[in-house]
Amino acid sequence: MSNKPFIVYVAARGFEGELQEELELAGVQVREVRERLVLADGFFPAAWAQNIWLEPFFLPIASVGDAVRRLKAVQRNWHLHPVDFHRRAELIRQQLPPVKARPLRFGESAPASPLGAWTLWDHDTLLLSARCSSPFPDGEVFFEEDRVHPPSRAYLKLWEVFTLLGQAPQPGELCLDLGSAPGGWTWVLASLGAHVFSIDKSPLAPQVAAMKGVEHCLGSGFALEPQTTGRVDWVFSDMACYPERLLGLVRKWLEAEAAANFVCTVKLQGRTDHEAVQDFRSIPGSLVMHLSCNKHELTWVRLAKGRQQRI
Ligand SMILES: C[S@@+](CC[C@H](N)C(=O)[O-])C[C@H]1O[C@@H](n2cnc3c(N)ncnc32)[C@H](O)[C@@H]1O
Incomplete structure (x- = not known):
């Protein structure tokens, strides 16, 4: 345990292995792993990390009260990510100021106040970081769900993307929704007042x-040509397909300069194809992330303007 600079990554649930592979392929040496916490030698915008502790350090503590004092001295809001010494960690957590954890209503902004993260690394040592990549606990976003209108839970992916990026289609903008059935994404887009070609x-x-604003066509998303549709504001794809096939489609739309913004699910089957993920990441101005409701898949985003990183 040394305080030589390092970074702590919180793996997306169930994807601890993917995160370690991703870091190693990026040349970032992994030092130690405890459950979902991965300590590594440097920073990489790892897609399989749900949250990244950006300025972590170890801090010796004399007692529970001492830990509470030291955490409070740094800042108000802290999230405990327990990996060990659960009872002692919980005693510390209970004495820290409460952090509101109510689900977000879609349309509300992400929390503006910083949320630090900490764990009890051993009986007398905190591991903490005041700065993290996400203002949500463990980078997981929970919404007040709409259990009535959308026909699938996939709508939560778009709610999360729009919340994290602080951008969404505007009323009247033209969106293509490829692989749209049963219609969760189309429902989100039409609810925002966009025109949706689904x-x-x-x-x-x-x-x-x-x-209102929804036009549906039975067919393949790959058959649609930019020359036919003309320029669109957004291309969305949640199609079940191999990453290379999606990459080909994205390149076709980029080369034709036919779309301003993209939000696409990169579906991964079996052994994770890290090379394909890297191909998406290397498209200029883009971002690859694991959303809270993504399973074995990542979300690739490229926006014409505005935020090119997660909040
Ligand atoms: C995960 S579902 C999409 C869920 C949808 N985004 C929603 O919000 O309800 C994947 C969809 O991709 C569709 N799909 C697979 N290959 C396709 C293709 N070549 N063209 C169009 N749709 C395709 C499937 O029919 C399936 O409905």
Whole structure:
């Protein structure tokens, strides 16, 4: 345990192995792993990290009260990520100022106040970081869900992307939604007042197909040509397909300069194809991230202007 500079990554749930592989392939040496916490020698914007502790350090403590005093002296808001010494860590947590953890209503901004993260590394040592890549506990975003209108829970991916980036389609903007059935994403986009050209081999749920601004076409998202549609404001894809096929589609739309903004799910099957993820990441101005409700998949985003990184 030394205080030579290092970074702490919190792996997306169930993807600890992917995170370690990703860091090693990026040339970032992993020092130690405890459950979802990965201590490594340098910074990399790892897609499989749900949160990154940017300025971590070890701090010896004399007692529970001492730990509380020291954490409070740094800042008000802290999130405990316990990996060991659970009872002692919980005693410390209980004496820290409460941090509101209510689910977000879609449309609300992400919390503006910084949220630090800490753990009890051993009985008498805190590992803490006041600065983290996400203002959400462990980088996980929970919403007040709409269990009535959207036909699938996939709508949560778009709610999270728009919240993290602070940008969303504006009323009247033209969106392509490729692989749209049963219609969770189309429902989000139409609810924002966008025009949605929605394509899938399967039909949309009738209540979504009937929404104002929605046009649905049965067919393949790969068959759509930029020359036919003309310029669009947003290309969305949640198609179940191999990453290389999606990459080809994205390049086609980029080369034609036919779309301003992209939000695409990169679906990964079996052994994670880190090379394909790197191909997406290397597209200028883009970002690859694991959303709270992503499973074995990542979300690739490229915006014409504005935020090119997670909040
Ligand atoms: C995860 S679902 C999409 C969920 C959708 N985003 C939602 O919010 O409800 C994946 C969809 O991709 C569609 N799909 C797979 N290959 C496709 C293709 N070549 N063209 C269009 N849709 C395709 C499937 O039919 C399936 O409906």
